[in-house]
Amino acid sequence: MKKIIIAIDGYSSTGKSTIAKQLSKSLGYVYVDTGAMYRAITLFAMRKGYIGGATEDAEALVQSLSEITLVFKYNEALGYAEMYMDGENVEREIRTLAVSQNVSRVAAIEEVRLKLVEMQKQMGAEKGIVMDGRDIGTVVFPEAELKIFMTASPEKRAYRRYKELLDRGEDVNYEDVLHNVQKRDHIDSHREFSPLKKAVDAIEFDNSDMGLEEQFERMYNFALRVIEKQ
Numbered sequence: 001m002k003k004i005i006i007a008i009d010g011y012s013s014t015g016k017s018t019i020a021k022q023l024s025k026s027l028g029y030v031y032v033d034t035g036a037m038y039r040a041i042t043l044f045a046m047r048k049g050y051i052g053g054a055t056e057d058a059e060a061l062v063q064s065l066s067e068i069t070l071v072f073k074y075n076e077a078l079g080y081a082e083m084y085m086d087g088e089n090v091e092r093e094i095r096t097l098a099v100s101q102n103v104s105r106v107a108a109i110e111e112v113r114l115k116l117v118e119m120q121k122q123m124g125a126e127k128g129i130v131m132d133g134r135d136i137g138t139v140v141f142p143e144a145e146l147k148i149f150m151t152a153s154p155e156k157r158a159y160r161r162y163k164e165l166l167d168r169g170e171d172v173n174y175e176d177v178l179h180n181v182q183k184r185d186h187i188d189s190h191r192e193f194s195p196l197k198k199a200v201d202a203i204e205f206d207n208s209d210m211g212l213e214e215q216f217e218r219m220y221n222f223a224l225r226v227i228e229k230q
């Protein structure tokens with residue numbers, strides 16, 4: 001059977017990656033979390049002091065882009081790929097609230113997007129891929145055979161994210177997380193270059209009141225229906 005490209009886009013903390021991981025495992029496809037790539041570039045910029053401090057230097061970040069190497073390495077024990085930046089496993093650090101607070105601004109820089117979109121296109125050249133992000137169905141793979149656009153209420157999303165951060169031992173409060181989710185929604189959907197928007201041919205999927213099992217079952221059926229037609 002021919003392999004397809006599955007593009008999963010949507011707002012932050014809609015659980016895209018959880019579903020995308022399950023889906024890729026069941027189909028024997030590669031999973032790519034493009035948010036991790038934007039997060040890694042953000043971490044780089046924060047460490048260099050280009051962002052997150054009193055002043056911002058997007059120009060310096062753009063100048064350094066060609067020096068940054070990003071690689072996903074599959075972790076057998078975890079069952080998914082982890083992000084390595086310049087040879088260092090940054091999987092944990094890129095998920096902190098500090099990185100979340102800066103990532104939308106970095107993701108709005110055109111040169112950053114051009115570099116990452118190019119890498120993402122190459123990763124999907126062989127198909128058999130599930131990629132999640134904000135612009136996968138609109139910019140990276142407009143020709144994807146299956147496009148999903150995930151949504152859920154900001155409160156539900158903030159609560160999920162809050163619990164996730166607490167579980168990881170971060171000292172956070174719900175209001176801050178909700179504020180971050182709302183702010184990111186706004187920046188992500190209003191930026192000039194490839195703003196977050198539903199592709200016209202994407203299936204809108206609101207999971208506010210849906211458990212993981214039901215979400216997976218529905219998605220898996222969408223995928224099978226498309227794959228059978230290939």
Ligand code: DC
Pocket residue numbers: 012013034035036038039103104107132133134135136184188
């Ligand atoms: O999916 P995430 O929350 O890990 O993504 C982190 C940020 O990166 C998010 O605020 C928007 C940005 N992003 C993007 O602009 N384009 C993508 N394809 C993926 C993420």
